[in-house]
Amino acid sequence: MFIAHIPAGYLATNLLVRKQENRRGLLAVGLLCSVLPDFDLLWFYLVDNRQTVHHEYLFHMPLFWISLALAAWFIAWIAGLKEMRSYIVVALVSVLLHLLLDSFAAEIYWLRPFSDVHLNLIEVPARFGWWVWNFIFHWTFAAELAIVAAAAIVWWRRTNGTSAN
Numbered sequence: 001m002f003i004a005h006i007p008a009g010y011l012a013t014n015l016l017v018r019k020q021e022n023r024r025g026l027l028a029v030g031l032l033c034s035v036l037p038d039f040d041l042l043w044f045y046l047v048d049n050r051q052t053v054h055h056e057y058l059f060h061m062p063l064f065w066i067s068l069a070l071a072a073w074f075i076a077w078i079a080g081l082k083e084m085r086s087y088i089v090v091a092l093v094s095v096l097l098h099l100l101l102d103s104f105a106a107e108i109y110w111l112r113p114f115s116d117v118h119l120n121l122i123e124v125p126a127r128f129g130w131w132v133w134n135f136i137f138h139w140t141f142a143a144e145l146a147i148v149a150a151a152a153i154v155w156w157r158r159t160n161g162t163s164a165n
């Protein structure tokens, strides 16, 4: 997935928080978390010198995020911070959606460290010198554009008041 993570995160978060009072804050968390796993690209470029596929890093391991969310939920429960629950749910859903979308054309290890099982249904071949063209000229980019268009329509309807959301 190349350009549709944030639009997909927007669509999912919008569905989750449509009836919440703190919608803006939750939406901000959802958008940030929809790209949070790819922050490991900083490590990939700045520290690891591009030695490891970034999907192998901790930030692309679903069980890491699920464990973190459970820990956060537990702390919020102990501290009596009920309002934090919706933020934790939105954050986890957005991160897992990112990893699910990555799973179609990349190796995401859903059960690591316990198993190396992964989906990777679609191969995006390296046909061009600049890796970005490999994504743009692959048919999956049409699906990404559809997600972007859907998010743009929902956003436009919300901001123009034509939706009952």
Ligand SMILES: [Zn+2]
Pocket (backbone or CB within 6 Å): 037, 038, 060, 098, 102
């Ligand atoms: Zn990713």
